[in-house]
Amino acid sequence: MANAPVIKTTGLSYHYSKEAQTLFDINLHVEKGSIYGFLGPNGSGKTTTLSLLLGLLGNQQGDIEIFGQHLHSNRIDILKKIGSLVETPSLYAHLTAKENLEIYRTVYGASKERVNEVLKITGIEGTGQKTVKKFSLGMKQRLSIALALLPNPELLILDEPSNGLDPAGIIELRELIKRLNKDYGMTILISSHLLIEVEKMVSHVGIIFKGKMLFQGSLAELHLFEQKGSKLLVDTSDNEAALKLLQEHHPEWVGNTLALPLKDREQIACINRTLTQNNLDVYLLHPKENNLEQLFIDLTSTKS
CATH class of the missing domain: 3.30.70 (Alpha-Beta Plaits)
Incomplete structure (x- = not known):
């Protein structure tokens, strides 16, 4: 089924404390094969939502289904099919890109061939013996995404991947995300506050503000919504x-x-x-x- 949801949340709410509710009734619907832009200013609840999807935070209220399975009862099987970049991963600055990937390869149970594949996919196969401490921020970000791609995931979750990148780095990242989606059929959920940039790569959009969803739909539906306000x-x-x-x-x-x-x-x-x-x-x-x-x-x- 082409438009079956890869991610479906129902009534997702979260409190960091009794006084501080971060999420209110979040109903995400991320279709298979889509690039879903999860948009909102800093502090709007994006990272909390993604952390719940990855099981990094305990689910308090509501339900999370990924690949048609309930997360709380199928967490290990589900996470095997997800690649994520939510917090900046620990990169070993004194090692090369390939050496960093080799360390993580055993954790994911990936093959040596997969290391070469993700180096090529992310465009850093030519870095050779150059150590990570000499990488630009854009190259470090591509290496971080290469780490997330090691398990050959069906779903890729990226939290603010454009942060700190210069315009050239943002363009490179955008083209990489579009290629992962088109060439490898990967469903991608990307959170960002860079609205104009995200519009250039996504097929679907969810807008969150102060923990509440203000809009969710296809990019075409968003454009119709835009026109109403002109x-x-x-x-x-x-x-x-x-x-x-x-x-x-x-x-x-x-x-x-x-x-x-x-x-x-x-x-x-x-x-x-x-x-x-x-x-x-x-x-x-x-x-x-x-x-x-x-x-x-x-x-x-x-x-x-």
């Missing part, structure tokens, strides 16, 4: 008259300016003609498109 700002020599002329466009007041739901460029041209043909001077005709960044700001500033 406005055309209008200011004329007589806004009261303009309000009456533009009734079919459902205008509303925003301060002393009019705002109309924005559809397309043809609508803007039509509005301009209507105003000028009725002898109104047009001072402002400004499309305010609600991109992902603006949508996130709107969602997180109006919800609590």
Whole structure:
């Protein structure tokens, strides 16, 4: 089944203490073969959620199913099929990339051939005898992902993998994630606060804020949601008259300016003609498109 959920949580809630509830009724639905962007500002509950999925924190309330199995009763079998990068792994700075992977290989029960495979997949096979202490941050991050890939996982969970990377490193990471998904059929759950960057690689999105899910759906559904918030700002020599002329466009007041739901460029041209043909001077005709960044700001500033 193409859209069967690899991850499904039901009513997931978590308290670090009686006074501090971190998660409220989280219902994640991550489809097989998807790249799911789990978005939210720092402190919104992303890492807590991922830690619960990996069994790093004890489940308090709600249910977690991964690969169609309940996590609490099938944890070992489930974790064998997951690769993760949640906290920065311990890399041995005085060793090479291959030597680091050899140490972890026995833990995962991976073959020597798999070490060479993940070096190639992550693009660090050419580092040779260069030790990790001489690696750039981007190379260290790729080595960390190589470690997560050793067990040849079906599901890859990455927590803020772009943190600290320069623009070139972010692009390299993005292309690697897309390749893992396309070429190896890997389902990937990636948390981030870099909204514009994540939009370039994911197929599905979940937005979390203060421990509550504000949106979940496909990227296409998110774009439709964005369009609903796009406005055309209008200011004329007589806004009261303009309000009456533009009734079919459902205008509303925003301060002393009019705002109309924005559809397309043809609508803007039509509005301009209507105003000028009725002898109104047009001072402002400004499309305010609600991109992902603006949508996130709107969602997180109006919800609590």
